[in-house]
């Protein structure tokens with residue numbers, strides 16, 4: 001009788017031990033995934049205004065330097081394009097004048113320093129560059145990254161990185177910028193959108209004038225509502241959310 005109870009007890013202890021090992025492994029592998037995937041912790045969907053508030057909070061209240069966030073944003077796009085599925089023989093980065101363009105310039109600089117043939121097409125009024133964009137452009141020029149204001153044929157590039165507009169787009173894209181968007185779409189070359197395909201409203205998902213048609217969209221911090229509603233399904237392609245260090249205040 002006693003030996004039966006010892007047997008039952010020891011079986012229970014061994015069983016409990018293996019269960020705890022299983023649980024520990026599960027937690028470990030989840031943590032590993034978090035690091036490897038660098039994905040967000042919660043599948044929160046935010047508007048452009050919420051994301052702008054989170055950017056501001058992270059930079060101004062927490063004290064995270066904006067340049068650090070931009071560098072992480074750039075590296076997260078590079079990790080996606082380098083992971084396979086894209087031909088990096090001739091890369092074109094289309095950059096606007098805001099911080100989305102700043103991300104694009106940082107992407108171009110890092111690719112250039114890694115030996116990739118990359119060119120930047122800088123569109124918009126250079127006198128209106130955001131502070132971060134200006135800094136990134138100066139760094140690009142010191143590293144002799146090719147930066148121009150026109151392109152002969154978008155079809156000469158094996159992949160196009162769209163960094164024209166991000167969540168700061170407020171009105172229709174018109175004129176030369178709209179022409180460029182149409183030509184990029186007509187080129188049928190693979191496009192990776194930085195944060196959101198340019199021309200898509202990050203809150204409503206509506207096309208403002210015209211919008212880039214992306215194969216892949218790498219969006220930062222949190223999924224934007226505009227990537228899930230309205231015209232989004234015609235423009236976003238595969239959406240990847242990357243943690244770049246911007247967190248909601250309630251995090």
Ligand SMILES: NC(=O)C1=CN([C@@H]2O[C@H](COP(=O)(O)OP(=O)(O)OC[C@H]3O[C@@H](n4cnc5c(N)ncnc54)[C@H](O)[C@@H]3O)[C@@H](O)[C@H]2O)[C@@H](O)CC1
Nearest residue numbers: 066069070098099100165166167168169170171172173195
């Ligand atoms: N705040 C930060 O430090 C960070 C910003 N990031 C990037 O910055 C982006 C947001 O940057 P911005 O707020 O500078 O906005 P955008 O880069 O989206 O551009 C907005 C600029 O374009 C102008 N504009 C808006 N609509 C226009 C139109 N139809 N035609 C012509 N000009 C137009 C605006 O007046 C503004 O100057 C994000 O999407 C993300 O990619 C990331 O680098 C992470 C860090």
Ligand SMILES: [K+]
Nearest residue numbers: 162165196198
């Ligand atoms: K973009």
